[in-house]
Amino acid sequence: MGCALVASGAALAAGPLSPIYGVALPDGYRKWALVAPAQEAAPLNELRAVLGNDIAIKAYEAGSQPFPDGTVLVKLAWKHVQSPEFEPASIPGAATTVQVMVKDSKRYAATGGWGFGRFINGQPADAAQHQTCYACHQAKVQNHDLVFTRFAP
Amino acid sequence: MGCALVASGAALAAGPLSPIYGVALPDGYRKWALVAPAQEAAPLNELRAVLGNDIAIKAYEAGSQPFPDGTVLVKLAWKHVQSPEFEPASIPGAATTVQVMVKDSKRYAATGGWGFGRFINGQPADAAQHQTCYACHQAKVQNHDLVFTRFAP
Numbered sequence: 001m002g003c004a005l006v007a008s009g010a011a012l013a014a015g016p017l018s019p020i021y022g023v024a025l026p027d028g029y030r031k032w033a034l035v036a037p038a039q040e041a042a043p044l045n046e047l048r049a050v051l052g053n054d055i056a057i058k059a060y061e062a063g064s065q066p067f068p069d070g071t072v073l074v075k076l077a078w079k080h081v082q083s084p085e086f087e088p089a090s091i092p093g094a095a096t097t098v099q100v101m102v103k104d105s106k107r108y109a110a111t112g113g114w115g116f117g118r119f120i121n122g123q124p125a126d127a128a129q130h131q132t133c134y135a136c137h138q139a140k141v142q143n144h145d146l147v148f149t150r151f152a153p
Numbered sequence: 154m155g156c157a158l159v160a161s162g163a164a165l166a167a168g169p170l171s172p173i174y175g176v177a178l179p180d181g182y183r184k185w186a187l188v189a190p191a192q193e194a195a196p197l198n199e200l201r202a203v204l205g206n207d208i209a210i211k212a213y214e215a216g217s218q219p220f221p222d223g224t225v226l227v228k229l230a231w232k233h234v235q236s237p238e239f240e241p242a243s244i245p246g247a248a249t250t251v252q253v254m255v256k257d258s259k260r261y262a263a264t265g266g267w268g269f270g271r272f273i274n275g276q277p278a279d280a281a282q283h284q285t286c287y288a289c290h291q292a293k294v295q296n297h298d299l300v301f302t303r304f305a306p
Contacts, residue, residue, distance in 0.1 A: 030186070030187075031186040031210065032186070033183070033184040033185070033186075034183075034187045034202055034204060036244065036245050037190035037200050037201070037202045037245065038200070038236070038242050038243065038244050038245075039192050039200060039233070039242065039243045039244075040241050040242050041241045041242070041243070042241075044241065047190050047191070047192060048190070049187055049190045049202065049305075051187060057184065076305070078305055078306075080192065083191070083301070085293050085294055085301060086293060086301060088193050088194045088195075088197065089191050089192065089193050089194070089301075090191065090192045090194070091189065091191045091192075091302075091303070091305075092189050092190065092191075092305040092306075094306075095305075095306045140238050140239060141238055148236070148238060148239060148242075149244075150244070152202075152229070152231055152245040152248075153231070153245075153247075153248045
């Protein structure tokens with residue numbers, strides 16, 4: 001199936017893999033379409049943006065959950081800093097984490113069909129951090145196929 | 154020139170045109186690549202995201218200003234609301250404005266090469282609002298070809 005191939009490609013792309021899930025940073029994700037921005041309060045103080053691959057965006061547009069195999073979501077995060085040029089605005093500072101969710105209902109059957117990866121400077125965070133992903137998503141957004149972010153209109 | 158054709162296409166796309174500049178909402182902009190998110194403080198209390206067409210993104214990647222003719226930037230804005238699912242996060246609420254900048258150095262020679270459009274529910278704002286665009290951009294970001302938003306790493 002085309003979708004499954006895309007999912008494998010994303011999960012198995014060249015580059016370091018997350019512990020537990022074996023998820024890599026997908027190729028070319030920085031130019032994917034925007035799902036939505038967000039802000040995270042202290043202590044993180046971050047601006048964030050979730051991007052999705054074509055399969056993800058089509059699923060959002062159709063309003064169809066669960067997301068199909070092959071869905072990949074990437075959340076970029078930056079420190080939240082004051083704009084030096086426009087007083088009311090705060091803007092991205094240094095990049096902090098890049099977090100990936102890959103849907104593969106067979107490979108990740110034990111975690112709701114999702115594999116997770118959290119990267120800092122391109123390197124995966126440790127296993128302890130990855131052990132927190134599924135429990136939190138399951139506890140808070142089980143009604144939206146474990147995905148927090150909605151498509152911003 | 155291909156770039157000029159793209160610029161004309163964006164500026165003259167079907168749909169209502171902004172006063173003064175005659176800028177339309179470009180086709181398909183919602184799936185353009187992300188330049189950067191931002192937050193705007195009270196009284197607006199908005200989350201924002203600037204998207205760019207391919208010409209814009211290439212110019213950002215090359216770090217080359219002035220932006221070439223054909224560059225189109227679109228800023229989406231939403232009310233900034235508390236996430237009902239994750240306490241530290243705030244997320245997009247209702248959409249507010251969509252703002253467009255189109256580079257066409259001949260057509261918009263009198264305003265630094267940029268045409269501006271501000272839309273609310275798909276309809277252009279009035280001329281008085283459009284008279285404020287250029288003066289503010291010129292006063293604050295003349296050193297960055299009148300563009301506030303930098304590419305978020």
